Amino acid sequence: MRNMRMPRRAIGVVAAVLLAGSVAACGNSDTGGEGGDGKIVLGFSQVGAESGWRTANTNSIKEAAGEAGIELKFDDAQQKQENQIKAIRNYIQQKVDVIAFSPVVESGWDTVLKEAKDAGIPVILTDRAVDSADKSLYKTFLGSDFVKEGRLSGEWLIENKKDATGDVNIVELQGTTGSAPANDRKKGFAEAIAADPKLKVIASQSGDFTRAGGKQVMEQFLKAHPKIDVLFAHNDDMGLGALEAITAAGKVPGQDITIITIDAVKDGMQALADGKFNFIAECSPLLGPQLMDLAKKVHAGEEVPARIETEETTFTQEQAKEALPNRKY
Ligand code: AHR
Numbered sequence: 468m469r470n471m472r473m474p475r476r477a478i479g480v481v482a483a484v485l486l487a488g489s490v491a492a493c494g495n496s497d498t499g500g501e502g503g504d505g506k507i508v509l510g511f512s513q514v515g516a517e518s519g520w521r522t523a524n525t526n527s528i529k530e531a532a533g534e535a536g537i538e539l540k541f542d543d544a545q546q547k548q549e550n551q552i553k554a555i556r557n558y559i560q561q562k563v564d565v566i567a568f569s570p571v572v573e574s575g576w577d578t579v580l581k582e583a584k585d586a587g588i589p590v591i592l593t594d595r596a597v598d599s600a601d602k603s604l605y606k607t608f609l610g611s612d613f614v615k616e617g618r619l620s621g622e623w624l625i626e627n628k629k630d631a632t633g634d635v636n637i638v639e640l641q642g643t644t645g646s647a648p649a650n651d652r653k654k655g656f657a658e659a660i661a662a663d664p665k666l667k668v669i670a671s672q673s674g675d676f677t678r679a680g681g682k683q684v685m686e687q688f689l690k691a692h693p694k695i696d697v698l699f700a701h702n703d704d705m706g707l708g709a710l711e712a713i714t715a716a717g718k719v720p721g722q723d724i725t726i727i728t729i730d731a732v733k734d735g736m737q738a739l740a741d742g743k744f745n746f747i748a749e750c751s752p753l754l755g756p757q758l759m760d761l762a763k764k765v766h767a768g769e770e771v772p773a774r775i776e777t778e779e780t781t782f783t784q785e786q787a788k789e790a791l792p793n794r795k796y
Pocket residue numbers: 517518519520521594595648676701702703704729730750
């Protein structure tokens with residue numbers, strides 16, 4: 468199988484050299500040629516470096532590739548879909564064995580995915596899904612159930628506020644507009660809190676999954692709304708940014724404003740253990756080992772499940788105190 472592919476690979480080396488300039492334009496790229504030592508070559512396009520979660524995810528993928536003996540070509544798209552499309556096209560030109568990517572947004576992938584399919588290169592979606600109707604454009608999805616994360620957050624809030632009298636005003640910091648985790652977490656949370664009419668989302672805006680975005684949007688929320696009871700942030704980093712805005716406004720995070728976030732990275736868990744956050748739904752970034760396993764299987768032409776979901780949990784303040792000492796990321 469691999470011998471039959473050698474001539475195509477040789478052309479790939481030339482293409483890689485010719486395309487080195489355009490790869491550099493895609494961000495922090497590792498350019499290079501084929502895995503001449505017989506290694507599987509995996510081209511991976513990462514969303515960016517917007518959060519602690521993302522850094523842990525990148526580290527997991529790089530480490531796992533080394534351990535699995537897979538040659539990884541890595542590109543950081545800096546949160547831009549056009550950079551991801553460029554990177555994927557570049558991987559197609561290089562004739563890598565497998566392409567994987569974490570799509571920054573859900574829509575707009577059909578053309579480039581069809582190009583990969585036509586080139587005979589299997590594609591694995593990791594972390595975030597696409598909304599393509601044609602499921603044959605990719606082999607599998609590996610990641611979290613984001614709707615469930617939103618729902619668990621909403622269910623915890625219902626229980627936490629069951630004795631509250633009067634309206635409970637919620638502000639929501641959404642992730643990157645159009646991304647699967649922003650769409651799905653919003654949906655899951657809204658569906659869950661619909662069971663209690665006193666829980667009302669009074670403002671909802673994107674903070675782009677960054678600390679700076681979380682801080683800036685929370686400042687606006689605090690200026691516009693004198694009574695905010697709850698913050699639901701789609702990730703820890705936006706919640707951590709919002710803490711600064713809340714403190715600067717003279718309020719006590721975790722007491723005056725109940726704070727729910729998603730991810731459970733170390734900094735988020737520390738804020739939870741310190742009483743500044745109140746609840747976190749976990750989203751695991753440690754996808755590297757499973758991704759390498761899948762890359763080997765799809766390269767070998769083996770059947771893989773269409774969707775593989777990560778096992779995750781939730782944390783209260785007490786649980787965070789217990790878990791923190793052993794938290795890996
Ligand atoms: O797609 C996963 C999300 O992206 C994480 O929750 C967030 O922190 C990251 O930026």
